[in-house]
Amino acid sequence: MKLSRFAALSSTLLLGAVLAFTGAGQAQAAENAALDYVALGDSYSSGLGSGSYDSGSGDCKRSSKAYPSLWAAANSPSSFAFTACSGARTGDVTGGQLGPVNSGTDLVSITVGGNDAGFADVMTTCVLQSEASCVARVNQARSYVTNTLPGQLDSVYNAISAKAPAAKVVVIGYPRFYKLNGSCLVGMTETERGAINGAADHLNDLLAKRAADHGYSFADVTGPFTGHEICSSASWLHSVSFPIGESYHPTAQGQSGGYLPAFSSAV
Numbered sequence: 058m059k060l061s062r063f064a065a066l067s068s069t070l071l072l073g074a075v076l077a078f079t080g081a082g083q084a085q086a087a088e089n090a091a092l093d094y095v096a097l098g099d100s101y102s103s104g105l106g107s108g109s110y111d112s113g114s115g116d117c118k119r120s121s122k123a124y125p126s127l128w129a130a131a132n133s134p135s136s137f138a139f140t141a142c143s144g145a146r147t148g149d150v151t152g153g154q155l156g157p158v159n160s161g162t163d164l165v166s167i168t169v170g171g172n173d174a175g176f177a178d179v180m181t182t183c184v185l186q187s188e189a190s191c192v193a194r195v196n197q198a199r200s201y202v203t204n205t206l207p208g209q210l211d212s213v214y215n216a217i218s219a220k221a222p223a224a225k226v227v228v229i230g231y232p233r234f235y236k237l238n239g240s241c242l243v244g245m246t247e248t249e250r251g252a253i254n255g256a257a258d259h260l261n262d263l264l265a266k267r268a269a270d271h272g273y274s275f276a277d278v279t280g281p282f283t284g285h286e287i288c289s290s291a292s293w294l295h296s297v298s299f300p301i302g303e304s305y306h307p308t309a310q311g312q313s314g315g316y317l318p319a320f321s322s323a324v
Contacts (some may be wrong), residue, residue: 072142089132089324093161095125095140096125097154097217097226098168101316102141103230106295106306114253117142118302122309124316125166128289134164143302146172147209151216162221166320170260173206174198179256180305183249188322195252201261207267207273214271227323228268228275232315234305239288242317244296248289276319285315 096102104110105125112118119139120126121158129137138157142149147169147266158165175198183191212245217226234239234257265275279314293311297304307315 058294062189068104088132092132092134092163093136094125094129094134094166095138095157095162095221096123096166096228097150097158098141098143098166099145099172100143100167100306101168101171103145103227105143106303107309107312110214114142116144119208120144120309120312122312124320127313127317129156130221140167145169146181147206147213150213155216156222157238158217158220158224160221162182162224162322164324165217165221165224165226166229167213167217167226168231170202170210170264173209174201174256174260174275176305179253183245183253188246188249191249192252195256199256199259202256202263206260206263210267211271212262214267214273218271225266225324226271226273227320227321228264229316229323230272230277230279231257232274232278232287232311233257233305234288234294236284236286239286240290241288253309274323275322278319281315282311285311 100106100118102123102125104112104126105118107120107122108193109121116276123141125137125139125141129139138281140154140155140157145154150167150169175194179191179194182194214226217224233254233270235245235254237247237251239256259271261277261279265277270273274292282293285291287294287296287305293308293315295306295308
């Protein structure tokens with residue numbers, strides 16, 4: 058008899074837990090469904106490197122496998138505007154991507170800053186030139202991030218807040234590119250790889266600080282990408298690849314396994 062009562066009590070508690078969990082999930086889904094969502098930014102938001110590009114997006118390379126598309130497909134927001142574009146800098150966001158952002162916008166995501174700091178030129182220098190040239194170019198980019206990029210980010214963030222003062226804004230960072238002492242036996246030196254990783258950390262630190270200063274959330278992707286960098290056994294990033302523009306960008310798995318969870322946790 059005692060066992061029966063215990064079993065009944067356990068079943069009741071389990072059922073209650075299941076119902077509570079299900080209810081919470083349904084409430085979250087309903088909340089997300091009521092959102093008007095706009096995805097801004099550069100190639101890390103557009104999905105360059107993940108394939109399945111929207112033919113109508115042209116050189117912007119917006120992909121159905123990019124984290125904004127994946128989040129929208131899973132959460133069915135009331136509206137979804139995807140204006141992120143490959144190659145975008147801060148001025149491109151303020152000058153050409155903010156059209157859908159308005160007072161009714163509830164959620165905004167953005168990755169931007171890497172192109173302003175000269176990411177593509179850094180990687181080209183490090184691939185083609187000497188270690189000394191690579192480190193010097195990385196240090197030049199770090200100086201830009203320290204001295205010039207903060208004001209450019211402020212311009213973007215202020216513009217978003219002016220158009221959508223009630224929106225939740227999630228600023229998303231960039232991964233470290235290399236697993237140090239990994240499986241890469243040719244190509245860049247460990248010194249070069251370490252310098253590039255350090256520059257990514259430096260950029261992320263600035264993005265996190267500027268986001269916090271504007272009351273925005275920051276989603277750090279370095280954790281999800283740990284163990285999936287270039288030179289790891291399961292990279293979620295393209296190394297030098299063809300098409301060449303996809304080099305050093307997340308694969309489809311990098312978008313779904315790295316960017317999507319980081320963004321979802323911040324929403």
